[in-house]
Amino acid sequence: MTAIRRGEVLIFKGCNFFRQRLVLSVLSSKSVKITDIRTLDDAPGLKEFEVSLVRLLDKVTNGTVIEINDEGTSIYFQPGLLYGGTIEHDCSLERGIGYYLEALFMLSLFCKKPLNATLRGVTNTNIDPSVDLLKTSMITTMKNFIYDHENLDVSIKKRGLRPLGGGEIVFKCPIGQQLRPVQLLESGLVKRVRGTAFALRVSPAIANRIVDKAKGVMLNFIPDVFITADQRRGKQSGNSPGFGVHLTAETTKGVIYSAEAVSNVVAFGEEPSLPEDLGEAASQRLCKEIFLGGVVDSTSQALAILFMALGPQDVSKIVTGNLTDYTVGFLRNLKEFFGVTFKIEKYHAEEFVEGSGCEKVLLSCVGLGYTNLSKRTI
Incomplete structure (x- = not known):
């Protein structure tokens, strides 16, 4: 899991958390090299849906350098600057559009131009979170961290299921200069x-x-x-x-x-x-x-953690339910790319509420003060 550093390049082995690492590479402007991708599998190398993700990241950035070896078992990814604008992308039918949309949720606020992305493929699948799920869960989470969310929207133009897809969605997101710190402790009933x-x-x-x-x-x-x-x-x-x-x-x-x-x-x-x-x-x-319980559901834990880490140099706190394996991996990758660590402890509410569910986790950190350097200034 731990990355090897060679100069400004982070080197990982295996395909685990492939999407996380590329997204954090773009945000941190740190190059990554991922080796030994499914080398022991009958069909070694990158899958079609992973190559499609790389193409999508290339579309939302300017100047990205990508090198993949002949076998597809190694990729070098040198991120360019986030640009955004109007893009169209045909997603691999192996995975749902949600696989790609989650990456855009993490990146879109820091683009040079407001993102207007049209994605085509499978809108609902039991492999990845559906577009409906990300629309309700992640947009609600994002609104806690941004000042302007008037033009933040996901619209489903066509639905599409596996194996042939045919779905189409449009994701619109404004750009922001910086995030705001949060203290989200109470979830309510x-x-x-x-x-x-x-x-x-x-x-x-x-x-x-x-x-x-x-x-x-x-x-x-x-x-x-x-x-x-x-x-x-x-x-x-x-x-x-x-x-x-x-x-x-x-x-x-x-x-x-x-x-x-x-x-x-x-x-x-x-x-x-x-x-x-x-x-x-x-x-x-x-x-x-x-x-x-918690203030975010399991789908949006990683997104909330990312925005806490990139927020102003102030303390942010959120309460969640049990951390998913995906979230634990994201915390580790955040430390590799940004050096951010979180304080994780059991949350004890001031007042006991009957029917409040399982024990909660309190996550807190001091933000990096990450700002959108690509945003045009007057």
Whole structure:
């Protein structure tokens, strides 16, 4: 896991946390070399979705230098300056658009021009967080750290499922000079549940069956539950059949918890999914997110940690549920690229609230005072 430093180049081995390392490379302006990528696999080297990510990062930067060996088992990445602007990108169908969109969430604020990105591919999959999930979870998290969020938006133009995709989304993000410090300790109590069920190239009744089951489960805990059916036809429904549901719970403090479930891909030999099973699974996952608690859900832990580290030279604090493996890896990579360390301790609330879920984690750090040097000044 620990990087080897040779001059200004950080050297890593293996494909773990590949996306994290490239994103932090761009933000820190430090070159990276990643070697021994799947050298022991039957199909060694970079996968198609990783090459697609590299191409996307090249589009949002100017002057990036990329060198990949013939076998694809080693990559040298020298980041250019973040530029942004209007870009279009066809994402690999191996992964969801969410895999690429998360990287843009981390980078877009520090571009020279406001980012207007059109991404095409798979909008909803059980491999990566869906566009719906990132839209509710990460935009809510970002708004805590930025001053201007008027033009921050994700819109789903077309939905697309595996294996053939056909989805299209537009991500817009303003540029910012710097972030603001936060003291986010109270999550509040859940006051309402909202959701969207979709059925693409299958009977519209399937979406209604998902809604009935998911709503039935959540009504056992809270009376304010409203789940809509997103019925799309023609090109807006993508190229593959399937269905799914996305749920959110909002608290009295404005915290959003998100969960989802997407049908299996029968074309890949997976067992067909039942709408009722998906509705129940998404509801149970949402209940788990609520139980874990904190001011950000598990999807946005890494994003919140990044913005805390890059914030002003002041103390920032947030409370989360259990840290995911992805977040732990991100903390380690942050230390490698920026030298930032976090104080991690158990959080003890001043007042005990019944039904507050599992033990919480308090994360605190002093920001680097990172500023957007690419932003045009008058």
